[in-house]
Amino acid sequence: MKKISIFILAVLQLFLVTACKTQPTENGKLQVYTSFYAMYDFAKQIGGDKADVYLLCPAGQEPHDFEPTAQDIAKLSDADIFIYNGMGMEHWTDSVTASLGGDVVKVKTTDNIKLNKFTAGDPHVWLNPDNAYIQLKSIADAFKEKDPANKNYYEKNLKENKEKIQRLIADLETAKNMFSSHRIVVSHYAYKHLCHMLDISQYAVNTSDNSGEPTPSRMAEIEDYIKENNIKYIFTEPLSTSDIMKTIAEDTGCEILVLDPFEGNAENKDYFKVMYENIAALTEALN
Amino acid sequence: MLDIFTYPFMIKAFFVAFMIALCAPCIGLPIVLKRFSAIGDATSHSALGGIAFGLLIGINPIIGAVVFSIVAVLSVERLRKAFGTYHEIATVIVMSAGIGLTAVLSAFIKNGSANISSFMFGSIVAISDFELWLSLILCAVVLVMTFLLYKENFAITFDEEAAALSGIPVRLINFIVMLLTAILVSVASRIVGALMISSLLVIPVANAMLISKSYKQTLTLSIVFSEFITLAGLFVSFYMNLRPGGTIVLMGVVILVITAIIKPKK
Numbered sequence: 001m002k003k004i005s006i007f008i009l010a011v012l013q014l015f016l017v018t019a020c021k022t023q024p025t026e027n028g029k030l031q032v033y034t035s036f037y038a039m040y041d042f043a044k045q046i047g048g049d050k051a052d053v054y055l056l057c058p059a060g061q062e063p064h065d066f067e068p069t070a071q072d073i074a075k076l077s078d079a080d081i082f083i084y085n086g087m088g089m090e091h092w093t094d095s096v097t098a099s100l101g102g103d104v105v106k107v108k109t110t111d112n113i114k115l116n117k118f119t120a121g122d123p124h125v126w127l128n129p130d131n132a133y134i135q136l137k138s139i140a141d142a143f144k145e146k147d148p149a150n151k152n153y154y155e156k157n158l159k160e161n162k163e164k165i166q167r168l169i170a171d172l173e174t175a176k177n178m179f180s181s182h183r184i185v186v187s188h189y190a191y192k193h194l195c196h197m198l199d200i201s202q203y204a205v206n207t208s209d210n211s212g213e214p215t216p217s218r219m220a221e222i223e224d225y226i227k228e229n230n231i232k233y234i235f236t237e238p239l240s241t242s243d244i245m246k247t248i249a250e251d252t253g254c255e256i257l258v259l260d261p262f263e264g265n266a267e268n269k270d271y272f273k274v275m276y277e278n279i280a281a282l283t284e285a286l287n
Numbered sequence: 288m289l290d291i292f293t294y295p296f297m298i299k300a301f302f303v304a305f306m307i308a309l310c311a312p313c314i315g316l317p318i319v320l321k322r323f324s325a326i327g328d329a330t331s332h333s334a335l336g337g338i339a340f341g342l343l344i345g346i347n348p349i350i351g352a353v354v355f356s357i358v359a360v361l362s363v364e365r366l367r368k369a370f371g372t373y374h375e376i377a378t379v380i381v382m383s384a385g386i387g388l389t390a391v392l393s394a395f396i397k398n399g400s401a402n403i404s405s406f407m408f409g410s411i412v413a414i415s416d417f418e419l420w421l422s423l424i425l426c427a428v429v430l431v432m433t434f435l436l437y438k439e440n441f442a443i444t445f446d447e448e449a450a451a452l453s454g455i456p457v458r459l460i461n462f463i464v465m466l467l468t469a470i471l472v473s474v475a476s477r478i479v480g481a482l483m484i485s486s487l488l489v490i491p492v493a494n495a496m497l498i499s500k501s502y503k504q505t506l507t508l509s510i511v512f513s514e515f516i517t518l519a520g521l522f523v524s525f526y527m528n529l530r531p532g533g534t535i536v537l538m539g540v541v542i543l544v545i546t547a548i549i550k551p552k553k
Contacts, residue, residue, distance in 0.1 A: 220291075220294050
């Protein structure tokens with residue numbers, strides 16, 4: 001059904017684009033479209049006040065389930081740069097990028113990310129700050145290419161972020177050394193990259209796309225796992241869709257904390273704020 | 288082997304499933320006999336729209352679902368009259384409207400609660416205490432009404448005109464049945480899923496109609512079937528790691544097909 005709707009959108013887009021070609025605002029700023037909140041935040045970090053950054057999947061909506069509207073596609077075809085994550089994070093980007101003209105620079109920010117057997121298959125790469133930097137860098141490269149006049153500005157922003165990322169990595173290492181337990185129960189498999197870095201293992205209620213409900217036997221397995229490993233806290237996330245975690249917490253006597261995969265949030269927190277909140281939550285659960 | 292009744296969520300699931308399986312055929316029988324079996328689908332899809340609407344404006348989604356469902360059954364009643372002998376068109380139109388509304392409204396919901404698949408298939412493994420009490424009260428109301436209106440419903444489904452002539456308030460009772468359908472479907476949609484409730488209204492009754500000879504026997508047998516497929520479906524889904532709603536529905540269909548094959552034609 002999603003494929004069909006993308007096809008219909010693409011057809012609609014042809015009509016819209018030819019019928020009423022909307023001009024980008026001619027204020028000299030780069031027109032940048034991003035697929036979901038993490039990409040939006042990264043593009044803002046680099047673009048600062050030299051770029052107009054737009055978000056396609058509205059903050060607060062689950063990016064795995066998002067579906068662009070015909071208007072979104074029409075706007076996208078007038079953009080200078082389109083930034084997305086790839087690796088299956090946004091199911092709609094393959095067909096959309098294929099249909100976009102050559103004028104739009106498409107930045108798939110996971111292109112230079114190195115995966116290993118622990119992290120393969122998980123699109124939430126930015127939860128490891130090393131990867132976040134690689135993503136920021138590929139965004140900065142695209143900005144510099146499209147807008148060479150402000151090259152130094154983008155480089156300065158990238159450098160500032162690099163410093164913050166180095167501090168974040170140091171703080172994550174400090175937290176890691178204090179963990180006495182190494183197992184977390186989460187709502188979906190979004191944390192391979194974070195877990196690999198912190199040397200902990202995740203046990204998820206849902207599969208990686210964060211939709212659907214666990215089967216009854218899966219629920220039973222999870223509750224057994226919590227009891228056997230004496231787990232006291234389970235992690236839900238801001239965009240969690242069901243009462244499953246509440247039921248598990250009630251059944252096992254756990255408490256619920258929030259671990260934010262930074263897929264989207266309604267409060268306009270930036271990457272660093274969310275990551276420091278995650279450190280605090282993990283420290284509370286694992287010490 | 289996992290012990291199924293050591294998990295509180297499974298006990299709740301069994302309890303709620305038992306209650307809903309008990310009252311679904313009570314509403315289902317008069318509906319099916321009135322050639323109205325698609326009303327469950329039309330109502331449950333409208334209930335989905337109501338759930339999306341409820342989440343959107345920030346009220347309890349079950350209230351949204353009940354309101355939309357009542358509007359849906361009233362619209363079906365009204366549209367049926369407009370189409371005369373082609374009255375089944377009405378159900379399809381209302382169902383389309385329900386799906387359309389769901390698709391459009393769900394796009395506006397923030398905070399990720401817009402997971403249509405969890406509305407479609409329900410979350411019987413995550414039933415809150417509020418939902419537990421709600422299903423209990425609802426089932427009590429449905430059972431009491433079935434008992435009180437037993438004779439009237441029997442007369443109306445047998446011959447509506449004769450029932451009217453003998454002084455039964457046909458329109459009022461039809462209205463009550465439709466209202467109960469709307470409420471049952473909308474509440475159960477949220478708890479066990481739209482797919483499961485619209486199937487439980489029809490499949491056990493259809494199965495019972497294949498083998499029973501009287502109104503009373505059909506009602507009793509359809510409750511037995513309904514309980515069997517629901518409870519057995521929950522067991523099977525637990526031990527075979529399947530989704531419960533779909534397992535229950537498929538179980539019902541399989542038993543129905545077997546019954547139809549082994550039973551000689553009337």
